[in-house]
Amino acid sequence: MNASSQRVRYRREFLRFLAASPLLAYGLQEAWAQESAAALAKDVLNVMDFEALAKGTLPPAHWGYMASGVDDDLTLKANVAAYKNVQLRPRRLVDVSKIDTSVELFGQRFASPIFVCPVGGLRMFHTDGELAAARAAKAKNALQVLSTMTSIGVEEVMAARGGGLWYQLYIPPAWDDTEKLVRRVEAAGCPVLVWTIDLLGGRNTETATRFQRTDTRQCASCHATATGGRRNSAMFTGLSSTRFNPSNATWAWVHRLKKLTAMKIVIKGIETAEDAKLAREHGADGILVSNHGGRAAETLRPTLDIVPEVVDAVNNQIPVLDGGVRRGADAFKALASGARAVGIGRPYTWGLSAFGQEGVERVLDILNAELTMTMRQCGTPTLAQITKAHVRRA
């Protein structure tokens, strides 16, 4: 078979794979060698197709780390299912010839309310890691929040994003280290610090462990330990310890952070009206409703169910963000529930794993196109026109 007919064969098989997703028998690596990432990514039909592609391309331990929830993965499943249990209430005969999905957050305007959540160690999924995500976010003018566990330093990622990058903080036990980290993030020009507070109690990532046990590679050749422990990450330089998330953290620490920096402070991991009130009382500038994509505690309520009570608790006075969507219609439902913006974690990581920057761009394009269509169908040309009257909760 000559090179050109082989290429045609791979392409046909790839398209068949997409039509029949999730079939994993197909040799994805060979298709990658034959076609450009951009050309292949363009043919992917929806975000879930990227999941199958990512699984086909990643080593088991890395796939398991990403796919994992905790215990029986019930919180993770509930997050995704919740969006399917809410129905749309479309309004007709509204002029929807022009749709504006843009949103403003803390003085920054983004093309869409769908943003890139912090996900640790993106080089585990693609050699370009956080830089690929940043280039995609820049190309699509999407908000990106960089994880403390980033495999590439905040300065380099900020340059790739072209400014406006937010930083997600895991707090170190020693306040001196927090100060150093915060100063470094400030110096890099981040306007917003997102403190994640949902992992202060530890977690049990069983699915990750199961996949790790099926991986025959030697973890110690890349990691600090034989079971995949992390080496010093890009953001640990100069810190006295590589430990994070001390269990003695309290609300007083929000005050301390506010005093420490002029960056806006968003608290990630709020799941009740009571804590939303406390966050605001202690000076938080925004709230990201999150259960860490089901990776923190088991049998938590899905984020979509929590958003309305959190928005009410803060009298809609500070922005509330949600996450975990798989469809543009899911994003619409979160916005109708009061969220100002909606994050994705696994979906863009699937795109990154499969095609690098082009995969992340395609994931953002698919979700934005679906959101735009839902806005047209529901008679809401702008985000401000999406209200709770546009959804019905079962």
Ligand SMILES: Cc1cc2nc3c(=O)[nH]c(=O)nc-3n(C[C@H](O)[C@H](O)[C@H](O)COP(=O)(O)O)c2cc1C
């Ligand atoms: C592999 C992985 C790593 C993550 N790492 C972080 C992290 O370092 N910091 C953080 O605040 N959240 C982290 N999250 C949670 C995401 O920011 C986000 O809340 C969640 O993934 C949204 O759900 P989804 O993945 O179902 O879209 C991680 C999620 C995944 C899947």
